[in-house]
Amino acid sequence: MRADAQRNRERLLAAARAAFARAGVETSLDDIARDANVGSGTLYRHFPTREALVAAVLDDRYEALAAEAARLQAEHSPGEALVAWLKLFVNHLMTYRGLAASVATVLHDETSPLYSACHAMRAAAYELVATAQRGGAVRDDIDASQVLHLAAGVAWAGEQSAADRAGVEHMLAVLMDGLLCNGRVPRPFG
Known part of the structure; x- marks a missing residue:
C-alpha cells in the first residue's frame, strides 16, 4: 500500500473508532470520512461495507480476546x-453501541468480513467451552456458538436497558449459573 493510502486508512480507522465510541457502529459512514478528512470514495475503497470497517476497527481486539483465552486457560480452572x-x-461487545447485535448477527455468516475478523476469538471461545465441558464444569447440552449468542444477548440487554456494569455482571452471573454444572459461578470471578 502506498504511504498516502496507508495514512488515509489509519485516519479512517481513527475516525471510525471515535465515531463508534460517540454514536455506535451504525453511525454515518459519510461522517466518518469527513472526520478523517477524506472523501467517501476513499472510505469505500478501503472498506467497501460497514462490516468491513467495523471488522478492521475490532481486529486487534479480537486477537487480544483470543490471547486472553489462552492465558486464562493456563492460569485457572476450566x-x-x-x-x-x-x-x-x-465488556468488549459493550464497547460500541450496536456491536452486540452486529456480532450476534454474523456469528454464522461466513461471507461477512466481521465473521472472518473474529475467527481467532471464536476458535478460542470454542476451546474454552469444550475444555470446561470435558472438565465437567459446563453442561454438555449447549455448544460454544450458543454460549456466544447468550453472552451477546447479555451485552445487548445491558445496552438496551442502560444497565450499569454491576447490572450487566449480574445478568452474566445468572447466565453462568445456568451453564455451570454445579450452578455456582466460581469465585473470585463471579
Missing part, C-alpha cells in the same frame, strides 16, 4: 477461565 473470558467478551 470453569473459572470461561467465566472470566465471557466477562471480557461481554
